Amino acid sequence: MTRAPEARDPLAMVLAAAAAIAWLFTGDFGKEVLSEVAVFAIFAMSLNLLVGCAGLVSLGHAAFFAIGAYAAAAFGVFVNLPLWTAMPLAVAVTAVAAAVAGFFAVRLSGVFFIMMTLAIGQMVYAFFLNSRAFNADDGMAGIGRVDFSFLGLDSGEPAVFCAFAVVAAVAVFFLLRMVARSPFGHTLAALRQNEPRLRSLGCPVLRCKLAAFTLAGALAGFAGALAAQHSGFISPDLAFWTVSGEVLVMVIIGGMGSLSGAALGAALVILLRHHLAGLTEYWVFYMGVLFVLMVLFAEDGVAGRFSWLLRKLHRRGKNV
Amino acid sequence: MNKKRFAAAFLTAVFFAAPAPAAEPVKIGVLLPFSGVYGGLGSDQERALGLGFDTFGRTVGGRGIVLVKADTEAKPAVGLQKARELILRDRVDLLVGIISSAVAGAVRDYVHNAGVPLFITNAGNDLLTGARCSPWIIRTSFSNSQIVRGMGPWLHRRGYRSAFLMAFDYAAGHQMMDAFRDSFTSAGGAIAGEEYPPLGQVQDFAPYLVKLKSAAPDVTFVFFAGPPAIKFAREYAAFGLNRGIPLAAAGWLTSALHIDRQGGEVDGVYSILNYVPSIASAENAAFQRAHKARFGRAGSEYGVAAYDTARLIVDALAAVNADLSDKSAFLRAVHAVSFNGPRGPFRIDPATNNIIQNIYISQVRRSARGGVTAEVLDVLPGMRDQARGCRM
Numbered sequence: 001m002t003r004a005p006e007a008r009d010p011l012a013m014v015l016a017a018a019a020a021i022a023w024l025f026t027g028d029f030g031k032e033v034l035s036e037v038a039v040f041a042i043f044a045m046s047l048n049l050l051v052g053c054a055g056l057v058s059l060g061h062a063a064f065f066a067i068g069a070y071a072a073a074a075f076g077v078f079v080n081l082p083l084w085t086a087m088p089l090a091v092a093v094t095a096v097a098a099a100v101a102g103f104f105a106v107r108l109s110g111v112f113f114i115m116m117t118l119a120i121g122q123m124v125y126a127f128f129l130n131s132r133a134f135n136a137d138d139g140m141a142g143i144g145r146v147d148f149s150f151l152g153l154d155s156g157e158p159a160v161f162c163a164f165a166v167v168a169a170v171a172v173f174f175l176l177r178m179v180a181r182s183p184f185g186h187t188l189a190a191l192r193q194n195e196p197r198l199r200s201l202g203c204p205v206l207r208c209k210l211a212a213f214t215l216a217g218a219l220a221g222f223a224g225a226l227a228a229q230h231s232g233f234i235s236p237d238l239a240f241w242t243v244s245g246e247v248l249v250m251v252i253i254g255g256m257g258s259l260s261g262a263a264l265g266a267a268l269v270i271l272l273r274h275h276l277a278g279l280t281e282y283w284v285f286y287m288g289v290l291f292v293l294m295v296l297f298a299e300d301g302v303a304g305r306f307s308w309l310l311r312k313l314h315r316r317g318k319n320v
Numbered sequence: 321m322n323k324k325r326f327a328a329a330f331l332t333a334v335f336f337a338a339p340a341p342a343a344e345p346v347k348i349g350v351l352l353p354f355s356g357v358y359g360g361l362g363s364d365q366e367r368a369l370g371l372g373f374d375t376f377g378r379t380v381g382g383r384g385i386v387l388v389k390a391d392t393e394a395k396p397a398v399g400l401q402k403a404r405e406l407i408l409r410d411r412v413d414l415l416v417g418i419i420s421s422a423v424a425g426a427v428r429d430y431v432h433n434a435g436v437p438l439f440i441t442n443a444g445n446d447l448l449t450g451a452r453c454s455p456w457i458i459r460t461s462f463s464n465s466q467i468v469r470g471m472g473p474w475l476h477r478r479g480y481r482s483a484f485l486m487a488f489d490y491a492a493g494h495q496m497m498d499a500f501r502d503s504f505t506s507a508g509g510a511i512a513g514e515e516y517p518p519l520g521q522v523q524d525f526a527p528y529l530v531k532l533k534s535a536a537p538d539v540t541f542v543f544f545a546g547p548p549a550i551k552f553a554r555e556y557a558a559f560g561l562n563r564g565i566p567l568a569a570a571g572w573l574t575s576a577l578h579i580d581r582q583g584g585e586v587d588g589v590y591s592i593l594n595y596v597p598s599i600a601s602a603e604n605a606a607f608q609r610a611h612k613a614r615f616g617r618a619g620s621e622y623g624v625a626a627y628d629t630a631r632l633i634v635d636a637l638a639a640v641n642a643d644l645s646d647k648s649a650f651l652r653a654v655h656a657v658s659f660n661g662p663r664g665p666f667r668i669d670p671a672t673n674n675i676i677q678n679i680y681i682s683q684v685r686r687s688a689r690g691g692v693t694a695e696v697l698d699v700l701p702g703m704r705d706q707a708r709g710c711r712m
């Protein structure tokens with residue numbers, strides 16, 4: 001079941017082309033949806049580092065998404081920092097939070113790791129829900145967006161912010177691909193396959209897991225900081241465990257272990273949500289049916305099916 | 321060649337003969353909770369809004385009026401998403417609704433930046449027409465402090481010298497109690513005590529009622545709405561407090577939606593609100609008659625705000641001949657509208673975009689037919705908010 005990162009990633013190219021076409025040809029609403037897809041693609045890719053590479057299934061990843069969002073909003077609204085400064089600070093805050101949470105979480109494995117991350121997520125949710133400083137369950141409003149006026153652009157325009165979000169997603173994609181191909185990435189893959197053996201080889205297993213947990217948390221915080229700017233409003237719901245569950249569904253539908261698959265999963269879930277919600281009240285039910293079918297018949301997700309199809313076409317081309 | 325030219329001429333003729341774009345309907349997005357805890361209030365307002373448009377006109381200036389519903393679930397994040405969908409995807413001309421102040425706070429910036437007029441039909445947070453006011457956001461319901469600040473002097477005049485305050489620990493609770501405290505102490509009254517139970521976590525008011533009893537105030541003033549209101553009034557009566565310490569409340573405690581079910585438990589309660597079904601006027605009688613005929617029960621303070629909003633929109637659209645291309649002209653028309661509605665004289669204050677309206681002080685009494693009704697004791701005419709921190 002090893003999936004060594006391929007040199008070329010046709011799915012990523014298809015996705016990038018689809019994003020470019022969507023950006024060029026949709027109206028303002030389409031661009032708003034595309035921004036949301038880009039933000040959740042970053043979120044899902046960051047979780048993929050844990051689930052797909054290191055084999056650590058987290059049910060509390062939304063905690064870091066929310067911390068990133070709240071930190072960016074707090075630096076922007078309370079301290080009045082420009083978002084170009086607030087965003088990196090938010091990522092740093094989230095990285096610290098993820099390192100602290102990870103310190104406890106990575107000592108556990110299997111179901112206990114899942115329960116621990118779930119508990120951490122709900123603790124963060126409860127904190128924001130009850131915190132006066134962050135406006136409790138009313139949430140925080142008045143969050144601006146990064147300033148592009150030095151380029152003569154207004155980030156309040158859906159087209160500008162959408163392009164920014166997509167570029168950010170592409171950058172995160174390359175960053176995570178670099179990580180996956182590095183010795184560190186290979187160590188994580190080995191860790192997923194045979195942890196005791198790695199341990200007996202003298203690899204600092206806990207430190208590797210903690211590093212992965214921190215990096216994934218920081219990138220989720222980056223996604224959160226973008227989400228806060230995109231909607232201009234945040235509430236404790238961002239940290240709720242169902243959000244963690246949803247992003248896990250994105251990773252699984254897209255194809256665990258595939259970076260572009262995680263991005264595709266995010267796109268699929270968000271587009272389905274927008275379209276199904278308009279068609280039927282029971283859209284959550286249909287999403288559930290889709291998820292069950294995917295898990296039963298396409299364990300490797302849409303990305304896996306896609307590369308299977310490509311291989312098949314390639315072989316047939318050779319035979320003829 | 322000839323055929324083509326003919327076709328071109330024909331198409332041109334059709335194009336110019338087509339009615340002006342004004343024939344397109346005015347699209348109004350309705351942002352209300354239809355599910356969740358506030359679902360009942362949302363559908364109450366939606367029905368009254370429909371009744372209002374049926375009464376005051378479904379077509380204005382040659383354009384029809386189309387309502388597009390969206391369920392906010394009374395959740396801020398969902399409300400914001402729905403507002404964005406209504407504005408960007410459905411391209412609505414106006415927005416109406418919003419029960420929860422949290423939802424209003426969430427959509428405020430987006431609506432303000434999009435420049436789409438929003439008529440708030442409930443959410444009472446003072447800030448929405450105060451420090452966070454917007455030229456595009458008009459409130460046809462009330463502000464929290466507008467409702468209660470007449471109560472302090474009135475109770476003082478009646479001889480009550482000390483008051484105990486209680487409300488849930490959230491923005492609306494504090495705004496109401498702050499406004500009451502200011503008005504009561506500046507009239508010469510004293511505060512015997514205050515309690516703010518956590519919102520949504522109280523199973524039982526008993527511990528707070530014990531504190532209230534030992535503080536022994538002349539009068540109690542509270543703000544509770546919905547199911548907790550019914551529960552509070554019940555426990556207040558069950559403790560026997562209603563016999564010694566009169567209960568005064570922001571009028572949602574004995575809302576028209578549930579006063580029938582409260583019965584003797586709320587007998588004698590003083591309430592202050594912008595509407596009670598027993599207001600004696602031809603406009604109110606017409607509203608109540610139409611509401612009862614269509615929905616089989618009395619119109620509430622929630623319904624009346626939506627009903628008046630329909631009239632405000634129809635009148636303002638008529639003044640600009642349903643032409644919304646100049647939005648500021650439409651807003652000026654909104655400010656110019658004034659009429660006598662079920663609540664009495666209605667107009668929008670250009671300084672804050674909040675409603676200027678009568679406030680009614682009433683007392684719940686057993687009626688001759690066996691039930692209980694809130695009977696109006698006093699009217700505070702034309703209550704108007706000061707522009708606290710609001711710069712348009």
